[in-house]
Amino acid sequence: MKTQTTLPTASTYREACELLRSGYVKKVRLGWDIGSDEFFRIASDWCDAGAKIKREEGVFVISVKGFPIPRQA
Template sequence: MKRHEPHTTAHNYAEACNLLRSGYVKHVRLGWNVESDEFFRIASDWCDAGARIVKEDDSFVITLKGFAIPRQH
C-alpha cells in the first residue's frame, strides 16, 4: 500500500510558488478559490516542468517529482 505524504496548504498563488520552489515540500494544496487564469498559470509554470495537479475533495494539489525547479518569477 502506498503511503501518502502530507500536504502543505498555500493560501495564494505566490505562497504556492514559494513553497514549491523551496525544495522542502513535494505536495502543495491550493487552499483558496483558484480562478481559471490562476489555474492555467500554475499549470503552465509547473506542469511543463513535470509537476502533476490533481483534484482532491474541493481543492487542487500540486505534486512535485524529482526535477529541476522552474524559472523564477
C-alpha cells in the same frame, strides 16, 4: 493501511510557488478559490516542467517529483 499526511496549504499563487521552490515539500494544497487564469498560469509554470495537478477532496494539489524547479517569476 494508508496513513493520512497533512499537506502544506498555500493561500496564494506566490505562496504555492515559494513552498514548492523551497525543496522541503513535494506536494502543496492550493487552498484558495482558484480562478481559471491562475489555474492555467500554474499549469504553464509548473506542469510544463513535469509537475502534476490533481483534484483531491474538493481542492487542487500540485506535486513535484524529480524535475528542475521552474524559473523564478
